[in-house]
Amino acid sequence: MIQRPRGTRDFGPEEMEKRRxxxxxxxxxxxxxxxxxxxxxxxxxxxxxxxxxxxxxxxxIYAFTDKGGRxxxxxxxxxxxxxxxxxxxxxxxxRPLKMFYFGQCFRYERPQSGRFREFYxxxxxxxGNPGPESDAEVIALxxxxxxxxxxxxxxxxxGHIGVLRxxxxxxxxxxxxxxxxxxxxxxxxxxEASARMAEAGISADEAERIIEITKTSGPKEVLDKIEGxxxxxxxEIFKILSYYGFDNxxxxxxxxxxxxxxxxxxxxxxxxxxxxxxxxxxxxxxxxTELFGGERTFSTGFGIGFDRTLLALxxxxxxxxxxxxxxxxxxxxxxxxxxAFRIAAQLRREGVATEVDLMGRSLSKNFKHxxxxxxxxxxxxxxxxxxxxxxxxxxxxxxDQRLVKKEDLRSELQ
Amino acid sequence: MIQRPRGTRDFGPEEMEKRRxxxxxxxxxxxxxxxxxxxxxxxxxxxxxxxxxxxxxxxxIYAFTDKGGRxxxxxxxxxxxxxxxxxxxxxxxxRPLKMFYFGQCFRYERPQSGRFREFYxxxxxxxGNPGPESDAEVIALxxxxxxxxxxxxxxxxxGHIGVLRxxxxxxxxxxxxxxxxxxxxxxxxxxEASARMAEAGISADEAERIIEITKTSGPKEVLDKIEGxxxxxxxEIFKILSYYGFDNxxxxxxxxxxxxxxxxxxxxxxxxxxxxxxxxxxxxxxxxTELFGGERTFSTGFGIGFDRTLLALxxxxxxxxxxxxxxxxxxxxxxxxxxAFRIAAQLRREGVATEVDLMGRSLSKNFKHxxxxxxxxxxxxxxxxxxxxxxxxxxxxxxDQRLVKKEDLRSELQ
Numbered sequence: 146m147i148q149r150p151r152g153t154r155d156f157g158p159e160e161m162e163k164r165r166x167x168x169x170x171x172x173x174x175x176x177x178x179x180x181x182x183x184x185x186x187x188x189x190x191x192x193x194x195x196x197x198x199x200x201x202x203x204x205x206i207y208a209f210t211d212k213g214g215r216x217x218x219x220x221x222x223x224x225x226x227x228x229x230x231x232x233x234x235x236x237x238x239x240r241p242l243k244m245f246y247f248g249q250c251f252r253y254e255r256p257q258s259g260r261f262r263e264f265y266x267x268x269x270x271x272x273g274n275p276g277p278e279s280d281a282e283v284i285a286l287x288x289x290x291x292x293x294x295x296x297x298x299x300x301x302x303x304g305h306i307g308v309l310r311x312x313x314x315x316x317x318x319x320x321x322x323x324x325x326x327x328x329x330x331x332x333x334x335x336x337e338a339s340a341r342m343a344e345a346g347i348s349a350d351e352a353e354r355i356i357e358i359t360k361t362s363g364p365k366e367v368l369d370k371i372e373g374x375x376x377x378x379x380x381e382i383f384k385i386l387s388y389y390g391f392d393n394x395x396x397x398x399x400x401x402x403x404x405x406x407x408x409x410x411x412x413x414x415x416x417x418x419x420x421x422x423x424x425x426x427x428x429x430x431x432x433x434t435e436l437f438g439g440e441r442t443f444s445t446g447f448g449i450g451f452d453r454t455l456l457a458l459x460x461x462x463x464x465x466x467x468x469x470x471x472x473x474x475x476x477x478x479x480x481x482x483x484x485a486f487r488i489a490a491q492l493r494r495e496g497v498a499t500e501v502d503l504m505g506r507s508l509s510k511n512f513k514h515x516x517x518x519x520x521x522x523x524x525x526x527x528x529x530x531x532x533x534x535x536x537x538x539x540x541x542x543x544x545d546q547r548l549v550k551k552e553d554l555r556s557e558l559q
Numbered sequence: 560m561i562q563r564p565r566g567t568r569d570f571g572p573e574e575m576e577k578r579r580x581x582x583x584x585x586x587x588x589x590x591x592x593x594x595x596x597x598x599x600x601x602x603x604x605x606x607x608x609x610x611x612x613x614x615x616x617x618x619x620i621y622a623f624t625d626k627g628g629r630x631x632x633x634x635x636x637x638x639x640x641x642x643x644x645x646x647x648x649x650x651x652x653x654r655p656l657k658m659f660y661f662g663q664c665f666r667y668e669r670p671q672s673g674r675f676r677e678f679y680x681x682x683x684x685x686x687g688n689p690g691p692e693s694d695a696e697v698i699a700l701x702x703x704x705x706x707x708x709x710x711x712x713x714x715x716x717x718g719h720i721g722v723l724r725x726x727x728x729x730x731x732x733x734x735x736x737x738x739x740x741x742x743x744x745x746x747x748x749x750x751e752a753s754a755r756m757a758e759a760g761i762s763a764d765e766a767e768r769i770i771e772i773t774k775t776s777g778p779k780e781v782l783d784k785i786e787g788x789x790x791x792x793x794x795e796i797f798k799i800l801s802y803y804g805f806d807n808x809x810x811x812x813x814x815x816x817x818x819x820x821x822x823x824x825x826x827x828x829x830x831x832x833x834x835x836x837x838x839x840x841x842x843x844x845x846x847x848t849e850l851f852g853g854e855r856t857f858s859t860g861f862g863i864g865f866d867r868t869l870l871a872l873x874x875x876x877x878x879x880x881x882x883x884x885x886x887x888x889x890x891x892x893x894x895x896x897x898x899a900f901r902i903a904a905q906l907r908r909e910g911v912a913t914e915v916d917l918m919g920r921s922l923s924k925n926f927k928h929x930x931x932x933x934x935x936x937x938x939x940x941x942x943x944x945x946x947x948x949x950x951x952x953x954x955x956x957x958x959d960q961r962l963v964k965k966e967d968l969r970s971e972l973q
Contacts, residue, residue, distance in 0.1 A: 146852035147607050147643050149600055150631060155644040158595035158658070165596065177907040179884050179914040179932070181572035182579065186563055186677050187601055187633070187663055193561050209623040212667055217564060219601070229561050230569040239931045241917055244572070249601055253626055263600050271917075278917040289907065388900035390908075438560035470593050486802035493591040493703070494804075500593040503655055503685075503692040517653045518593070 152262030163465035164265075167294055167455055168247060171267050174293045175245040178286045180269050183244045185226035191216040196436050197225045197406065207251045207262075219251035223268050224446055225433065231272060232439035240273030247451070260422075261452065268428075270446035277378050280410045280430055281385035283445040287414060287426050288391050290449065296416060297461050299425065300393060302362065303382065303412045304400035306429070307375045312355050316347045324405055330359050331401035362397040371398075375409075382410060406431045408443065416457035425454045471558050473515035474501040475508060477527040485526045488536065488554070495555045516541060522558060566676030577879035578679075581708055581869055582661060585681050588707045589659040592700045594683050597649075597658045599640035605630040610850050611639045611820065621665045621676075633665035637682050638860055639847065645686060646853035654687030661865070674836075675866065682842075684860035691792050694824045694844055695799035697859040701828060701840050702805050704863065710830060711875050713839065714807060716776065717796065717826045718814035720843070721789045726769050730761045738819055744773050745815035775812040782810055789823075796824060820845045822857065830871035839868045885972050887929035888915040889922060891941040899940045902950065902968065909969045930955060936972060 149155055156164060172182070191208050207219035220226055223246050235242060247267045254260070269286055271279050284301065291299045309330065313323045322345055329338035335356050342352040361367055365383045368376050379396065386394055402411045411429030419425070428447025435441040472492055476485035489501035500518060502511050508525070515523050525537040530548060538557060539546040549557045563569055570578060586596070605622050621633035634640055637660050649656060661681045668674070683700055685693050698715065705713045723744065727737045736759055743752035749770050756766040775781055779797045782790050793810070800808055816825045825843030833839070842861025849855045886906055890899035903915035914932060916925050922939070929937045939951040944962060952971060953960040963971045 146647060147604060147610070148647065149640075149643065150602060150604060150629070151627075153600035153602070155600070155648065156598040157644075157649060158597060161596040161598055164598075174907075177910065177912050179912060181882060182575040183572060184570040184575055184578075186567035186569070187665075188564060188567070188677075190561060190564060196561070207625065209625070211621065211623070213565075215564070226563075229563065230571075233560060233562065234569065235571060239928055251601075263602075274918055276917065276919070278919070282915075282917055285904070385896075385900055388897050389904045468595060482799075483802050486799055490699070490803045493588075496591065498591050498593060501696075503690065503696055504688055505690070505692070514653055 150262070154261060154263065158468060159465075162468055164451075164455065166465050167451070167458070168267070170294045171290050171449070171451075172245075172247065174290045175269060175286065178243070178282070178289070180243040180245040180271075180286065183227060183230060183246055184248065185220070185223065185230050185246070187249065188217050188219050189226055189229070191218040193225050193229055193437070194218055194221060197433060205252055205254055207253050221252050222250055222448060223248065223266055224270065224431075224448065225437075227268075227270055228433045228444070229437050231270075231442075232434050232437045236439065241279060242272040243269070244272070245269040265451035266448050267451050268446060268448040270444050272442060272444045275409065275430060275443035277381035277410075278385060280378075280445050281382045281389065283428065283447060284382070284394075284412055285386060285389040285391060287412075287428065287447045287449065288386075288389075291414065291425075291454070294454065294458065295463060296454065296458055298418060299414055299416050299457075300395060301391070301412060301414050302395050302397035302400055303379065303410065304396070304398045305375045305379055305409060306401065306407045306411050307409055308358060308371055308398055309355065309401060311375070312351075312358065313347075316342075316345075316351055318342075318345045318347060321405075327401050330356070330399075333359075333399065359399045359401065362395060362399060365394075365396055367396050378409065402427065402429055406433050406436065408432050410445070412447070416454070418460040419453060419457050422453070425450050425457060468519060469498075470500050470515075470518050470520045471497045472499045472522050472524055473511070473518065473520035474499060474524045474526060475511040475515070476502060477508060477525060479505065481526045481528065481531070484531055488524060488526060488551070492554065492558065497555065497558050524554070564676075568675060568677065572882060573879075576882055578865075578869065580879050581865070581872070582681070584708045585704050585863070585865075586659075586661065588704045589683060589700065592657070592696070592703070594657040594659040594685075594700065597641060597644060597660055598662065599634070599637065599644050599660070601663065602631050602633050603640055603643070605632040607639050607643055607851070608632055608635060611847060619666055619668055621667050635666050636664055636862060637662065637680055638684065638845075638862065639851075641682075641684055642847045642858070643851050645684075645856075646848050646851045650853065650856075655693060656686040657683070658686070659683040679865035680862050681865050682860060682862040684858055686856060686858045689823065689844060689857035691795035691824075692799060694792075694859050695796045695803065697842065697861060698796070698808075698826055699800060699803040699805060701826075701842065701861045701863065702800075702803075705828065705839075705868070708868065708872065709877060710868065710872055712832060713828055713830050713871075714809060715805070715826060715828050716809050716811035716814055717793065717824065718810070718812045719789045719793055719823060720815065720821045720825050721823055722772060722785055722812055723769065723815060725789070726765075726772065727761070730756075730759075730765055732756075732759045732761060735819075741815050744770070744813075747773075747813065773813045773815065776810060779808075779810055785812075792823065816841065816843055820847050820850065822846050824859070826861070830868070830874075832874040833867060833871050836867070839864050839871060882933060883912075884914050884929075884932050884934045885911045886913045886936050886938055887925070887932065887934035888913060888938045888940060889925040889929070890916060891922060891939060893919065895940045895942065895945070898945055902938060902940065902965070906968065906972065911969065911972050938968070 206221040211217045326341045400411045409430040414426035415423040426449045430445040474489045476482045489499045492499040523539045535548045538549045620635045625631045740755045814825045823844040828840035829837040840863045844859040888903045890896045903913045906913040937953045949962045952963045
């Protein structure tokens with residue numbers, strides 16, 4: 146047998162019903178917030194991702210050379226493609242421009258539990274405003290999505306890249322030099338971070354203080370530890386989030402998201418039910434457009450791990466609505482086939498999900514098949530009943546069966 | 560600026576609203592017929608496609624070698640992946656198993672008008688029954704989809720691969736030897752087909768007769784030209800399609816679909832409004848499972864060219880519903896921000912698509928922005944009105960403005 150490629154998945158009917166149900170709740174919530182969908186290609190020029198994340202990223206992505214000799218990559222994430230699209234074609238839209246997207250992303254790494262080479266991401270970007278209102282709006286959307294999909298236990302941790310950038314800068318470490326330190330702090334690899342800070346000439350005391358700051362977490366009152374614009378910006382975000390009805394929000398200055406293009410607020414969401422791999426959403430404010438050849442533009446966005454969010458919901462006991470066919474039509478004899486097909490066609494036109502026997506099965510085998518499809522009602526098309534302009538309708542859960550005039554079928558079934 | 564890869568597309572908000580609207584109509588129709596969605600990976604082992612379509616197919620697809628040395632291809636179509644999935648995991652489902660899918664496919668060819676390297680396909684497969692009822696059900700679904708999406712002018716042409724296979728076999732040409740002849744006949748390259756038939760030892764007279772047969776088209780009465788089981792099978796399909804309400808169906812024995820795995824009925828649908836590149840759907844009955852390591856299983860399926868169908872609709876004047884925000888909330892002064900955000904959050908929770916000023920704009924600039932977003936109503940949050948527990952609501956199309964109690968906002972906006 147030919148197998149699917151390693152690290153990929155096939156989704157059968159039950160799984161797809163669950164996934165589409167979750168996707169449509171996310172989609173609906175984004176629309177309620179005024180975000181509009183965009184779609185970009187599955188692959189991009191590899192350059193797009195190396196410009197954004199550095200040349201090392203190639204090791205972790207599906208990069209290949211196409212037949213025309215071009216370096217192409219399956220997208221590892223969707224922010225860079227969407228911002229490329231913005232720079233190329235969307236700069237004339239009124240600001241703020243609010244967009245969302247949903248689709249497959251790819252990474253080349255050893256497949257392991259819960260981590261796939263092909264995975265799904267739902268994300269949003271709000272372009273054109275660096276204010277706390279925009280940051281809060283984006284966090285509120287992510288939180289509203291989790292609420293609307295029914296996730297019971299999740300938390301929101303908010304930090305600000307400016308805190309650490311400021312501390313490093315006052316020790317004379319800026320820009321490209323700061324990046325490796327921030328990456329280590331992001332991963333909470335404190336020894337490595339200390340070593341990097343020592344190399345960069347930061348004193349041991351100051352390094353310790355910086356590490357202490359990244360361990361700052363708790364309610365918004367812990368912001369008293371820091372000062373200035375960053376604190377005011379974060380306090381304003383907390384305030385607006387409380388207007389939005391979200392008070393389950395914590396400060397966590399350990400949210401660093403070690404990439405150069407983040408400019409301010411950064412946030413993460415966890416679902417504790419997932420244990421060690423609990424992060425289900427990450428985002429922040431950033432500027433990428435100038436890297437892609439556009440004008441510098443402030444944006445805030447997030448990416449939700451669709452697969453992990455679904456897993457969290459299932460761990461919490463979430464049950465997706467199971468597939469139900471409204472009606473299954475059975476002709477009692479082959480001579481009833483014409484009427485059976487006509488009835489099925491009519492019901493479908495009226496919006497009733499309907500199956501009809503295609504196999505020429507016996508009445509009892511058809512009943513068994515209808516039961517296996519979870520059909521709500523079975524419509525039995527027999528000669529005697531048809532002579533009275535009627536069919537027999539059996540309710541599959543109660544077992545009740547009664548005559549129904551053909552013209553009353555629709556209301557009977559709705 | 561970094562451009563998107565050649566032959567791919569980005570879809571902006573207006574385009575996506577059109578595409579999602581079309582997709583959801585197709586999806587809904589498939590569900591009404593009892594088809595259930597499945598999803599397979601974006602890439603597969605290249606072998607899957609060469610087994611199905613021959614080694615030459617590699618020239619036309621995005622084939623590459625991954626870092627683990629595996630031959631991988633971006634899927635050029637979805638029937639092979641779905642049948643691989645079926646063989647691997649779905650054989651225990653009750654028959655007939657009815658599945659649909661929607662997603663990106665890829666081909667490596669020179670990009671040209673209306674043909675993209677990344678394109679979208681909507682398709683369905685009905686597995687487990689070779690009878691005319693199944694063939695008719697699948698054609699009826701394709702036709703119902705075109706009706707439900709509102710395509711006014713389309714036609715359905717039905718043929719049968721058994722007609723030509725039978726004629727070639729009675730001249731001693733079968734299996735792999737027949738394939739290149741069928742491919743030429745499929746493309747209506749009659750001179751080439753004659754040459755191949757001569758090479759295979761078919762007399763000039765017989766070759767001419769075979770070509771004549773492929774030119775047979777018209778209403779079902781033209782089936783009198785052929786005989787036996789094939790004729791009976793096709794007549795039964797036409798009869799069931801008329802029960803389903805589809806009488807705009809023609810015979811076309813020139814529908815050959817030159818691939819080995821087709822076993823019986825083959826069909827195509829055209830949208831004449833598209834001119835030369837008018838085909839919007841193709842399908843037929845086939846058996847692929849044994850090629851992928853499973854038991855021989857009869858199936859019938861189709862693929863709809865999503866992009867071409869949308870193009871046909873647009874040529875016919877189809878207008879997708881344009882994006883409309885229900886409400887845009889404006890705080891008159893910064894001190895009204897809290898109430899503005901609270902009102903926006905409340906409306907969104909109640910299912911009203913709502914925007915709120917994030918930019919701290921003036922009243923007049925906010926009105927301009929609300930108009931550019933096609934907001935139906937603008938909610939003006941002012942101190943005086945709030946003191947009465949009310950806000951001002953302006954209807955953006957009539958210009959009427961009136962006071963509305965906060966608790967009546969929801970019904971005012973729905």
